[in-house]
Amino acid sequence: MMRRDRLVLAATLTAIFTADLYFILLPKLRSVGQGSGHFCQCGPNNLTLPRHGGLATPQLSNWTSGQLDGTTPEPADGGSKLGRLFAHPLYNIQPPVLGPEERLLQAEQLMEYYRRKVSRWERHMKLYSEAAAMSNISVTEHEVTFDPDASWLKFHLGISRFALYSRDDPAIPQLVKDMQSMAVVSADYTQDEKALKGACDCTQVVKPSGHHLKLALKMQNFAKAMFKPMRQQRDEETPEDFFYFVDFQRHNAEIAAFHLDRILDFRRVPPVAGRLVNVTGEVLQVTHNEDLRAVFFTSPANNTCFFAKCLYVCKTEYAVCGGPDLLEGSLSAYLPSLSIAPRISIPNPWIRSYTFTGREEWEVNPFYCDNIKQLYPYNSGNRLLNIIDMSIFDFLTSNMDRHHYEIFTKFGDEGFLLHLDNARGFGKHSQDEMSILAPLSQCCMIKRSTLLRLQLLARPEFRLSDVMRESLEGGPLQPVLSEPHLLALDRRLQKVLRAVHRCVRRLGEDEVITKDFVKSTARPQTATEMKRVR
C-alpha cells in the first residue's frame, strides 16, 4: 500500500497542479475578465432551490467552481451521484503516507488491550452466572469471540492525525454492518450516565436528565456502540419554544450526521448505524446492571419500555417504548478507550449561553473573532479553520448544541476536531439558524479544500440532498431524514456559500480562502474502488 503510494506520487503531483489551475486560477482570471457582476449565469435548470424571497442574492453554486465540468466524469446513464462524487479528483487527494507517530494507536498495544478485556469479561461472566443462578436472575448468555480481524479494531487502528478513517477503508462499511446486525452480549449505562448516579438534581445538569436514555451496547466481537433510542417521529419538528439545550436527542440525526460528515470529506464523526433494537432481548435480558433492569416496565399498551434512571416512578412520560419490543435507534461506534487514546475536551469559543437570557460575547461583539485570533491555540495553525469547518457542518445540520469539541491529545494542537454528539441536529427543517455560522461570518476564513467541496455539492450533478439521500438509502431504518430535511441541506449550503461570498467581496479571496496547511499527496482512485467505502 505504502510503496504503491510512493510510486504514484509524481503522477498525482501533476494532478494537484491541474486541479489548482482549474479550480482556483482559471476562475479567478475569468472573474477578473468578466467583472464582478457575473454571478447569476445559472438558469433555473441548474438550481431547483427555492429562491430566497425578493432578495437579488447571487447564486453562488457555480462561483469559482463553474468550470468544474471539464474535470468531472459525467456518465451518460443516470448512475450513482454519490459514486461520481467520491470519484471526483477533489475526493482523491490523499494525505501523505502515515508514519507510526501519525497513527493514533499501535496494533500491538490495541491487541493487548483487547485480550485483557476479553479475559476480564470471561472472569466476570463466570462469577456473574454463579451469582445470578443463586439469586434466580435469568440472563441470556452469548458467546463472545476474540477476533483479531474485527472491524472495530480496524477502525481504531485506522485513526490518524488527519481523520477518523481513510476514504477507502473497507473496515468502515463493515463496522456499520456489524453494528446493524451483530448479536449484543451486554448492555449498560454509559459512563456519562454512571457519573450522574445519585446526582440527578436537575438544577445541576444543563441537559435534562430525562433525555439521558442512551446506553452502551457490547457486541459479540467486543465492538462497543452507544445506543440512542428514537424519541421523535420523522415528521415532527422541534417546538419553536424549546431552547436548544432541552431539545430531544434524535437518533436519525446521529445517523445522518455520520453520512453528511463523510460526504463533506471531513471524516470526524465515528461510524453510526441505524438498528431496530429488541429492547427486551438485546437490552433487558443481557444487562448485568440491576439499576438498568429496574427502569424497565410494561406499558398499558403492553409494550416494553424503559426510562432514565434518575426519574424513577413519576417520569414515565419520558420513557421510550418498543413495539412491543423493537425500538429504532442509532448505534455510534465507540472511540478507543480514553485509557489508551486520551482526548481533551475544549469549550467551543462560540459556545452559547445555557441560560434563558444570557448572551455570550460573540453574540454581541461583531469583532469577537479578532480577539480569538490573538489567543492560543487559535493564533496559529489550522485550529480556527477547523472550528469554522465544524460550524459549517453544524449549520448544515442545524445543531446549536456544540458546547465543547474534543481532540486526541496525541496529535496536539494540530489534531483534527472530533464532531461527536450530533443528535440535536435536524430538529427544524423550516428554519436556518444563521448564528451557528458565526465563526465563518465573523472570522471570514475558510479552508480552500472545504470551499471547493461545498461548491461541488452545490452543483446539480452532485447536489448535496441527492448524495445524502443516496448515502442514507439501504440501512434498516427508512427514511433516515424526511424530504424537507434533505432539501434544507441544499438551502443551507447556499447560505454558507453566500456568507463566504460576502467575505470575499469585503476582504478579497486571498484573505478569506486559506490554503490548507496539510501537505497533501494524491492517488487517483476509480469509482469502483470507492464503492467499497460505502
Place this chain on the structure above:
Amino acid sequence: MMRRDRLVLAATLTAIFTADLYFILLPKLRSVGQGSGHFCQCGPNNLTLPRHGGLATPQLSNWTSGQLDGTTPEPADGGSKLGRLFAHPLYNIQPPVLGPEERLLQAEQLMEYYRRKVSRWERHMKLYSEAAAMSNISVTEHEVTFDPDASWLKFHLGISRFALYSRDDPAIPQLVKDMQSMAVVSADYTQDEKALKGACDCTQVVKPSGHHLKLALKMQNFAKAMFKPMRQQRDEETPEDFFYFVDFQRHNAEIAAFHLDRILDFRRVPPVAGRLVNVTGEVLQVTHNEDLRAVFFTSPANNTCFFAKCLYVCKTEYAVCGGPDLLEGSLSAYLPSLSIAPRISIPNPWIRSYTFTGREEWEVNPFYCDNIKQLYPYNSGNRLLNIIDMSIFDFLTSNMDRHHYEIFTKFGDEGFLLHLDNARGFGKHSQDEMSILAPLSQCCMIKRSTLLRLQLLARPEFRLSDVMRESLEGGPLQPVLSEPHLLALDRRLQKVLRAVHRCVRRLGEDEVITKDFVKSTARPQTATEMKRVR
C-alpha cells in the same frame, strides 16, 4: 321563593306520580306483555351510533324509556336540544325546600369572611406596594371591589345538601361569564403547589410535578379560580404507552366535565370557564410571589412561558408558552374556603394501583363489591350509589385518575360526592376504558333517576353528543372538544346502558334499579325559564 314552592307542592306531586307511571310502570308492563326479546325496535333512523362489531347486543337507548315520546315537548322547529332537555319533566323534579341546615353556608358567615379577606388584602397591598417600590419591582395594581352581589358569593351560598347549585340559579352562568372576562388582580401558586415547596423529589409524588402548572387567580371581586393552562392540542390523543397517572392535565377536559356534569344533572362539578389568559398581564405582572415570577422566561420564539417551580433550569420542555402572551386555559371556580366549609377526602374504593405492575383487589376479585357493601359507609344510604354515579361520569369522560373523592363534612355521610379535578378525562376518544365502570358492573346497582336521564340522553332527540356540543358552544375557546370526543360520549353511554342491562337480566330490575332516597318534589318549569341557567 320558598312560599311559592309550597304552593305548587300539591300539583307537582301529581307530576311525579305521572312520571313514575310513564317511566317505570308502563314500560315494565309493556315489556312483560311483549316478552324480553323486545329491545331492538329502534331503526337506523333513530340511532346513528356505530354498531358494535358483529355482537347482537340490544340497543338499549329506548329500553324502559322508549315511551317517553308522549311526555316530551317536541317543538316543530329544529330549536335547542339542550333547552328541550332541561325543560323535560325529568329535569324539573325539584329537591324539597331547604332548611338552614341543608345549606352549606349562612349568608352572614360568608359576608363576614369576605369582608375580612378584603381588608386583609388592602393591608397587604399597602405594605407590598411600598416594598415593591423600594426594590424596584413593578406590579400592576387593580382596584378590588367588595360586591355583596358577586356571582361567586351566590354560588357559594347556593351549595346545598343535594348539589353544588340548583338548576335555575342565574348566578352560575354569571360566574362563568365573570371568570371568562373579569380583571385578574393577583396570581399565585395553589395551596397544593405550595405544599410541594422544597419537596419536589419526584419519587415521593405520584403525579409528575412537572405537570403541576395550575395557578390560583383572584378576580377583581375576589372570585377565585384555578387556572390550568393548555398542554395538549385538541387533535392529540394520549400516547398509548402513558400510564393514567402521568397523563397530561387537559384544560378542555375540565371545561367539558363541568358541562357534562350539568347535563347529567349531577351538579357536583364547580363551574368552569374557558379563557384566553394573558400570561404576562394577568399572571406575571400581578403576582406577588417571587418564586412564581422566577419561573417566567421568554422562549427562543419570543413567547412568554413559565414552568413548574421545582423543575427550574433544566425542565423547560415542560413549560407552557403564550402566543406571544395569550394562553388558553380553564378557570375552575373555587369552593368555599376549607376554614368555613371543611371537606373530607376519602380514597375511592375502586382506586387504581399507582405503580407499573400493581393490581388492586377490585381488579382481580369479581366479588369485590360484596365486601364493599358490608363496609361502612357503603353499607347504608346513598354512598355506594353515588360512587356508581361517579364511575359513570368518569367512564363517559374516560378519566382513570379518580383516586379520592371529597364530601362536605357538614352534610355527613349523605352528602353528595364532589367531582373535582377532571383534567385527565378526554385523553383518548378511540378507546373506552371499561374498568372505570367496575363499580356499576360489579355492584349491579344504579339510581333510577340517573338511569332515566341516561336513557333520555341516548335518544336521538336528546342525543348526549348533540346537547354537549350545544352546551359547549359560545365560550371563548372553540371547539372545547373535537368531534371524535363528542361522538365517543354516545358510544360510551350505550356501553353504560348495556352494563345496566346485563345486570337487570341477571338480577332483575328490582335488585338493580334503586329508588333514590332523596324525597323529591317537582315544580314545572318552562323552557324559557331554563334558558337563564345556561
